[in-house]
Amino acid sequence: MSRTISSSILRLKLAESLAASSPTLTRRDVRLPAIAGKALAVIGVRRGGKTSFLRQCRADRLADGRPAESQLLVSLEDERLAGMSVADLGWLLDEHARQFPSLRESGRMTLYLDEVQNIPNWEGLVRRWIDAGSVELFVSGSSARLLSREVATSLRGRAMEVLMLPFSFREALRHAGEEPDKPWESIRPAQYAQLDHRLRRYLVEGGFPEAQGAQARDRAALLSGYVDVVVLRDVIERHAVSNPLALRWLQRQLLANPGGAFSVKKHYDTLRSQGVAVAKDTLHSYLAHLEDAYLVRTVAMHSASERQRMVNPRKAYPVDPGLISLFERSGRTHRGRALETAVMLELERRGYEVSYVRTAKGWETDFLAHRSGDRPLLVQVCLDSESDETWARELRGLEAAARAHPRARPFLVTLDATPPSHDLPHGLTWAPAARWLLEEM
Numbered sequence: 001m002s003r004t005i006s007s008s009i010l011r012l013k014l015a016e017s018l019a020a021s022s023p024t025l026t027r028r029d030v031r032l033p034a035i036a037g038k039a040l041a042v043i044g045v046r047r048g049g050k051t052s053f054l055r056q057c058r059a060d061r062l063a064d065g066r067p068a069e070s071q072l073l074v075s076l077e078d079e080r081l082a083g084m085s086v087a088d089l090g091w092l093l094d095e096h097a098r099q100f101p102s103l104r105e106s107g108r109m110t111l112y113l114d115e116v117q118n119i120p121n122w123e124g125l126v127r128r129w130i131d132a133g134s135v136e137l138f139v140s141g142s143s144a145r146l147l148s149r150e151v152a153t154s155l156r157g158r159a160m161e162v163l164m165l166p167f168s169f170r171e172a173l174r175h176a177g178e179e180p181d182k183p184w185e186s187i188r189p190a191q192y193a194q195l196d197h198r199l200r201r202y203l204v205e206g207g208f209p210e211a212q213g214a215q216a217r218d219r220a221a222l223l224s225g226y227v228d229v230v231v232l233r234d235v236i237e238r239h240a241v242s243n244p245l246a247l248r249w250l251q252r253q254l255l256a257n258p259g260g261a262f263s264v265k266k267h268y269d270t271l272r273s274q275g276v277a278v279a280k281d282t283l284h285s286y287l288a289h290l291e292d293a294y295l296v297r298t299v300a301m302h303s304a305s306e307r308q309r310m311v312n313p314r315k316a317y318p319v320d321p322g323l324i325s326l327f328e329r330s331g332r333t334h335r336g337r338a339l340e341t342a343v344m345l346e347l348e349r350r351g352y353e354v355s356y357v358r359t360a361k362g363w364e365t366d367f368l369a370h371r372s373g374d375r376p377l378l379v380q381v382c383l384d385s386e387s388d389e390t391w392a393r394e395l396r397g398l399e400a401a402a403r404a405h406p407r408a409r410p411f412l413v414t415l416d417a418t419p420p421s422h423d424l425p426h427g428l429t430w431a432p433a434a435r436w437l438l439e440e441m
Contacts, residue, residue: 005088009080014092014099017074022059025052026175026209029168031351032057033160039130041151042140044164045294045319046234047226049209050140051075053164054112057138066108069100073112076119086121093129110136116151117141123154130158166320167207168349169199169342169437175212184435195434196417203338206322224326227251227295234293235286246271246278247286254287254296254316256327258337259344259366261313262287262298287316294319299344302355302368315356317341339415339433340366340381346437352377357401365401368408376408381433384416391422399425411436 030053032040042050058071074092076084093111096103103109111129116122116139129135139159141151151159173179178198180187187195205211208226211219231251241247250267264283271278290296297319301312318324321338328334344367347354352369357378369377380398382390394412402410410428414420417432424430431441 003087003091004083004085005081010088010092011095014096017072018069022062023055025056026171028053028056028171030162032162035160037133039137039139039155039159040162041159042138042162042164043151046230047208048164048166050164051114054114054138054140058112061110070103070109072096075114077115084119086119086125089119090125104134107134112138114140127155127158165345165349167209168346169202172202172207172212173198184439192417199434203321203335203342204325206320208320208322211322220326223322230293230295235289239289243278246276250283250286251290252327255318255323258317258324259315259340262316263313299354299356302357317344336383342437343379343381343413359400359404363397363400365397368405376405378402378405378408378410379413381413384414398428
C-alpha cells in the first residue's frame with residue numbers, strides 16, 4: 001500500500017507525540033487486565049474519557065521512570081493526517097524505531113494509538129506488532145466507521161477490552177477535590193451529610209467529565225449534543241437507518257424510563273397506534289445499535305434457560321444518570337431510577353455480569369451480579385426505608401431472591417443515609433448508597 005503523507009509531516013507528528021507533556025487529569029479507577037501478549041482496547045461511549053485515560057496510562061509509566069521516547073501516544077484524529085494510510089502509520093513507527101533502536105528489545109516500550117479507526121486496514125499492522133511481543137499496546141476508537149467495541153473484535157483474540165464509562169461517584173468527587181481520604185467507618189459524622197448532598201447532585205449531573213460543575217442549562221445542551229452525535233453518527237449514518245423517527249422515539253423512551261421493562265411488542269404497538277410503520281425486527285435492531293454505541297445498557301432477567309432470558313423483558317438504563325433529565329417530561333425527579341442506574345453502572349465498572357431476578361410469585365430484585373472468583377451479589381435499590389409499604393415490598397423481593405440464590409450476598413441500598421428503623425432480616429445487609437458507591441463491601 002502506498003504512502004499518502006509526506007515524511008516531513010510524519011516526522012513532525014512523531015516529534016510532537018514524544019514531546020507531549022502529561023496534563024493533570026482526574027485519575028480513573030480502571031483495572032487493566034494482566035494478560036501478557038494482548039493489546040488493551042479502551043472502549044466506551046463518546047466523550048467518556050478514553051483519550052484522557054490513555055494519557056493517564058502514559059503519565060503513570062513516565063512516573064515509573066520510563067523514558068519519554070518509550071511512551072509513544074499517537075493521536076490519529078489530526079487534520080494534518082487526513083487520508084493517512086496504514087503504510088504511513090507503519091513508516092512513522094519504523095522511524096521511531098530508527099531513532100531509538102534499542103527500545104523495542106528493552107520490553108519497556110508502550111504504543112498508544114488513539115482513534116485508530118481513522119486508518120484504513122489498521123488491524124494487520126497492529127496484529128503484527130502484538131505478535132512481535134516486545135511492545136505494550138493500547139488502542140482506542142469510536143466513530144460511525146468503527147465503534148469502540150469493534151476495535152477489540154477486529155484484533156481477533158489479540159486484545160482485551162477495557163471499559164471506560166463516565167465518572168463514577170468516587171471519580172466525580174475526586175474531580176471536584178472532594179474525595180474522602182479515609183474509609184467510611186473513619187469519616188466524621190458531619191461529612192456524611194456532605195457526601196449525601198453530593199450524591200444527590202451526582203444523580204442529576206451525572207459523570208461525563210465535561211459536564212462536571214456546569215450550569216443546568218449548559219449541561220443539558222452539552223449532554224443533548226452528545227446524544228445527538230451518538231445517534232446520528234454511530235447509529236443512523238453507520239447503519240443507514242431508514243426510519244429515524246422510530247429510532248428517535250425509542251431512544252427517548254429508553255433514556256426517559258431507566259430501569260423500566262423493555263418490550264419490543266409494547267413499543268411496536270404504541271408506534272403503530274401513532275401511525276408510525278415499523279417492524280418488530282427493526283426495533284430489535286435499533287436497540288442493539290444503541291447498545292453497541294454505549295448509549296444504553298440493558299439487563300436481562302436471570303434464568304438458566306436461554307429461551308426464558310430471550311422472551312422476558314429486558315431492563316434498559318442510560319450510560320449515565322445525567323442523561324435521564326434530558327428526556328423526562330412529567331416533572332418527576334426520577335431520583336430512585338437515577339440511583340438504580342448509578343448502582344448498575346458501578347457493578348459494570350467493578351467487572352460484574354448483571355441480571356435482574358423475578359421470582360415465581362412475580363417479586364423482583366433489581367440486580368443479581370456475578371464476578372469470577374467472588375460470591376454473587378443481590379442488590380435491591382430504593383430511595384428510603386421509612387415507609388412501611390416500601391420496606392415490605394423491597395424486602396419481600398430481596399428475601400425471596402436470597403432464598404433462591406443462597407450463595408449470594410444480599411444488600412439493601414438506600415439513598416437515605418439514615419439507618420432503617422425497621423429490623424433487618426438475618427443475613428441481609430443495609431448500606432447507604434454513598435458508602436456502597438464509594439467502596440466495595
